[in-house]
Amino acid sequence: MRWFRIYRLLLGAAWRAEMQYRGNLLMNVLGGLCYQGAGLAFIWAVLDRFGNLGGWTLGEIVFLYGLRLAAHGVWVVPGHQLIFVDQVVVEGEYERYLVRPAPPLLQLLTRRFRPIALGDLAGGLALLAIAGTQVPVDWSVPAVAFLILAVFGGAMVEASAQLTASALVFRLLKTMPIKMLIDGLFNEFGNYPMKIFGPAARFGLTFVFPLAFVAYFPSTALLNRTGELSVPSAVAWFSPLVGFVLLFLAYRFWCRQSRHFQSSGH
Template identity: 25%
Template sequence: MRTVRLYLRLLGAHFRSLLEYEADFVILVVATVLMQVVNIVFLAALFAKVPALNGWTFWSVLMMFGAVALAEGVGSLFFDGMWSLAWQINRGELDYFLVRPYPVALQSSSAKIGVNGLSNIVMGIIMIGTGLAHVDIAWTPWRVLLGALLLISSVVIKLSINLATNAVSFWLSSPTPLFAFAMHQVGDLARFPLSIYPIALKAALGAVLPFAFISFFPVAYLLDTGQSRWIGLLTPLVAAYCAVAAAVIFKRGMRRYESAGN
């Protein structure tokens, strides 16, 4: 609990500093909302020409868009400092983190806050809620709890992938997280049903970098759609695996850290 309190206080300090520039704050929030609106308009235009994508309707794909937006929003709002890890390594700023009685990974993650994550979270919830309102699901207490667990697990998967891909910077000399950015772009493919992609891409998104467990598999299970819908039940296990793998990669990367010198 002490770690959680410290983490929230660090984020609060960054948030208050952002609010010092109210116009920038409002512009960033509005820009992020408009970006999600553009995604919805694009999706609506697509389904105006194509009634379904391999059996997936507009509302089911909208839920996938919402799941990705929500996961990205949580990552930006609460863990945006991960994207500064390459710069922290290159500049030797991890030296300060190492002498503090607080986990290095959490210090790095809380070093920055992405205000755009707030609007992504809100828009993600709206998209998921709107999609659920237009599909036929027999809700039971068990299914509600399971849906919440799948949603939390999808967020953990996204955060773990972000940490693992940014931790690759320990093996690279670049001050920018080029590898992590590239993998983030690959993750955008999870906005659409996995079944529309070729088998090689299915394997990449389902096993190598399990972005499909952020959106496709959980939504497929909840909607009882597709031949592989049962795989959605593995989402919590995949989340646990990704979290452990990210922790191991970060720990091994820390062993390679040599500071920036003098």
Template identity: 45%
Template sequence: MPLWRSYAALLQGTWRSMRVHRVNLVVTFLGSAALQGTQLAFIGVLLHAFGAIAGWSVGEVALLYGLRLTAHGVCTINFGQHRGSAQAIRNGEWDRYLLRPVSPLVQMLTRYFNPGTIGDLVLGLAILVTAAQLVDVTWTSGRILYLVLAAVGGGLVEAGLQIGISGLDFRWGPVTRIKDTIDRVLTDFGAYPMSIFGTVGNWLLTFLVPLAFMAYLPMTVLLGRTDELVVPLLFAQLSPFVGPLVLRAGILVFSRMSRWYSSPGN
């Protein structure tokens, strides 16, 4: 069976098992949406006080935040169980993955489904739809398609980054703190135009931590703000297509690092 079909089948089974506990599903969903909503409220306070952020209007910042949150939802719904890598290695669960005729990484990514991730995606989409009406953009079919590709591509960039870092669990032991730090950087900085961080900050958040590819670069294209870029225009225009490359690279790093696995039962 092709890898993607194995992944889809296992993920579907995990979804079905979670639907049995509907109360927990709803409570977790609402909790996640409320948590993400607090950051949106904070951004709203800033915009109310200053009127704009780096020249970006309320609608533009909201659209940027909506795209970043939607991309995050794409990542966490499909790949969020990368967070379980350290536990799977430590308790020997990885041994069981190795005995089954399916990719161990696929098994880890589909071992459990966090219903809170639905809240991220739904809230992100709601903000996108609302904010799209607040900006001076003619939403042609081409622009809508580009926005969809940007959301998916941004999610794949985040997934590839975190999966690659998860591979370090095999060499260094648990790197949960590193992943949490990266997640915090993506959350705290991803909601704002990169131009507020200066040229050095822009470069760091583009090539060291590829946050800019997750929302900011494609949004500058959609909003006609490419004049503020510190990278070539082509980088921004092609940013939605970087996601599959980063995901592939992250999977390769994880697979290479997994060769260092040592069973806790040895």
């Protein structure tokens, strides 16, 4: 609770700093919405031409897209500053974190607030709300609870991948290419059902790079499409828990790698 209170105070300070330029805040949010909207427009054009994608209808694809985007927004709103960890370490800013009475990772995450992330989150939630009325799902209390858990679980999967890559900065000093590759994989492949890919790609995007656990597995569970999976249906229902396990492991990895930090003056 003490660290949560510190996080809330630091994040509040970062938010107030951004609110000094409200026009910039609005443009950043709109920019995030437009960027994600372009990806959705491409999918719509494909489905308008072919009718379905791997047997998935437009409503089901939008639901999958919305779930993936909402999970992305939930992770990127608090975790966006991991993108700048190379700069923080190389330029010596990380050294200041070590002499302050708060965990260095907490200070890194709250150094600034990135308004464009709100556009991703708002877009994902809006798509989920719209697509939720177009798909054959009985929105009972357990179904809604599973959807909420799936959003947070998917966010943890993406956060764990980015945190793991960021932890390598203490050895490599330059992790941006790795993080951009990870972001590209989520954006390029996370919006489609794994069914459309070949067996090797499905295996890789499930057990090597756990992209399928973000939105595809939870979507198949809610849409009653677990019959198309090459894994037991229980994997889809328990997929949200995978994110929390991966994030814990990623955090432990960060802690171990941070011991190799060297001052920029060395």
